[in-house]
Amino acid sequence: MLKLFRFLRPYKWSVALIMALVLLQSLSGLYLPTLMSDIVDKGVIQGDTGYILRVGGYMLLVTLGGAAVSVLASFYSSRVSSSFGRDVRGKLFGHVEQFSLQEFDKVGTASLITRTTNDVTQVQGVLMMILRLMTMAPMMCIGGLIMALSKDAKLTLVLAVALPVLALTIWAIASRGIPLFRQIQKKLDKLNLVLRENLTGIRVIRSFNRLEHEKKRFREANGDLMDTSIRVNQIMALLMPMMMLIMNFVQIAIIWFGGLRISDGDMQVGDLMAFLQYAMQIMFSLLMLSMMFVMVPRASASAVRINEVLEIDPVIQDDSRSENRLANRSGGLVEFDNVTFSYPGAEQPAVENISFRAQPGEVTAIIGGTGSGKSTLLNLIPRFYDVASGSIRIDGIDVREYTQEQLRAKIGLVPQKAVLFTGTIEDNIRYGKDDATEEEVRHAADVAQASEFISKMPDGFASVLAQGGTNVSGGQKQRLSIARALVRRPDIYLFDDSFSALDYKTDARLRAALLQETTDASVIIVAQRVSTIMDADRIIVLDEGKIAGIGNHRELMASCDVYREIVMSQLSEEEIA
Known part of the structure; x- marks a missing residue:
């Protein structure tokens, strides 16, 4: 004491x-x-x-x-x-x-x-x-x-x-x-x-x-x-x-x-x-x-x-020498170079020997079975965990050379479980950018397909969300989480199965709006639904923590058995054709 x-x-x-x-x-x-x-x-x-x-x-x-x-x-x-x-x-x-x-x-x-x-x-x-x-x-x-x-x-x-x-x-x-x-x-x-x-x-x-x-x-x-x-x-x-x-x-x-x-x-x-x-x-x-x-x-x-x-020293700490050297860098190129990561105490790596590039202006999708390591890959980019071996680079610089604040300022993350805070809808969207103007908040809500249900609420953007957002539906939570990331206008967007609670019509409208909004940024989407990622520029297929295939939809249908099985289990023959 x-x-x-x-x-x-x-x-x-x-x-x-x-x-x-x-x-x-x-x-x-x-x-x-x-x-x-x-x-x-x-x-x-x-x-x-x-x-x-x-x-x-x-x-x-x-x-x-x-x-x-x-x-x-x-x-x-x-x-x-x-x-x-x-x-x-x-x-x-x-x-x-x-x-x-x-x-x-x-x-x-x-x-x-x-x-x-x-x-x-x-x-x-x-x-x-x-x-x-x-x-x-x-x-x-x-x-x-x-x-x-x-x-x-x-x-x-x-x-x-x-x-x-x-x-x-x-x-x-x-x-x-x-x-x-x-x-x-x-x-x-x-x-x-x-x-x-x-x-x-x-x-x-x-x-x-x-x-x-x-x-x-x-x-x-x-x-x-x-x-x-x-x-x-x-x-x-x-x-x-x-x-x-x-x-x-x-x-x-x-x-x-x-x-x-x-x-x-x-x-x-x-x-x-x-x-x-x-x-x-x-x-x-x-x-x-x-x-x-x-x-x-x-x-x-x-x-x-x-x-x-x-007395616990955080495993992940900033390299203070990088603060000035990297302060003004911008861009959104994400590179995984032979990345392996294991959770503490785990017998097998969660992901192993992962290498790929996510280019600005392109959509990179990650798909695979449950437990294949999709969300783990996304968590490694903002350094929620550090890689065991290999490296992750953003604009040619290892993420460990950025300060955590610099690194995360470049990223807009929409987590798998939508998290909202007690306060107004406007406050929750502005959580992504404190100084966002009213116009920016409303534009982000429009792109996220959230304006329609917000306008029907008694106080519109001033409507108060209960603790954990329990007074809105799962799909509405996801759209508000997406709006929060969009208002940030980052170099890199990370969507961790963020469309799962949306109906197909809203999903399609949202993805179309995102394409117009994210033309200069790298977009990485983790998804379970094939329909969400079929039009992606690059699809990475994971199987038991390893890459089973990389390519677009047509290329993978021809070359990747794992991807073909996923598609066959979700789409009819007419939709595949």
């Missing part, structure tokens, strides 16, 4: 102010028993009412001063801990944004969400307690011991016996609870994973009548978390009764031996009362520390998980 405290550097003066305020609060608390002792010994016993009122008024001022600095300390500790939480969340989010898909696959989306939210909240809450309680507790403990010694040194032998017993009790209980706190965070990850899958896959779950199965999965994950939480709470619940038991025995011992010293004339009644209060302050300071033992283990487990993410 100490590693995360580097984020406190901007607030070092605020932390110093909190320490000073806590010190003043502790001093006021330590001074009050001495004043009370004076009231008893010099005021009550001697019957001096004026002295009682005078010192009592002074006690009231000290109490008010202590309350004031306590409020200020609470305010600043809350402010610093909240700012710390904000900074850590921002750092986590910014770092995760640099991850390649490989890192996302490794950590898991559900775990990243938990670490950015719940784990940061755990550390933030403990930080606030550290700034207040963990600072005050040592001050009160040490100060209480000094003041107790000043009242009666021999009576402090009671504390010399009690404090080690108390410390051992705290250690024995906390050492059993710490491993369970680590388990809780992992089981919370599992619960979030199950919940996320249920919420995102609710249509599939209902369509297959798997509600009871999913309820069982959730009950098991939820019950597992509950069982572990109960176990750790049962262990930590022993702490308070044990502490109170020891504290009560300490009070009895102090009163017993203190009474004997008073009867011998070695101690006054006021001093005994003050000593008893100092003893309780010392014990309560240890009680505060024990409360920290309840929170710190869980926060430590959370801090470890946060640091794990922050």
